[in-house]
Amino acid sequence: MLIPSDIRIAGAYVLCKGLFVLQVGPNKEGDKFGMVRLGGHREGNETALDTAKCEVYEEDQVEITPFNPNTTYYLSE
Incomplete structure (x- = not known):
């Protein structure tokens, strides 16, 4: 698999048992909580x-x- 070299962030969905x-953490506005992947x-x-x-x-x-x-999936700007 070819992965672009200009990747700025990376993470993983971790499966355990x-x-x-x-x-779990607040959104940018600080008024709601959400779940995000590790990275x-x-x-x-x-x-x-x-x-x-x-x-x-x-x-x-x-x-x-x-x-x-x-x-x-890759997101290009």
């Missing part, structure tokens, strides 16, 4: 996979093992 691990911004020369692994570990102390998904 049949359940998804998500973060964050790329640093230095990290690949998208390196970024996802590092961010998931930093946020939840979980080491992830990626698999090839059926579908991958």
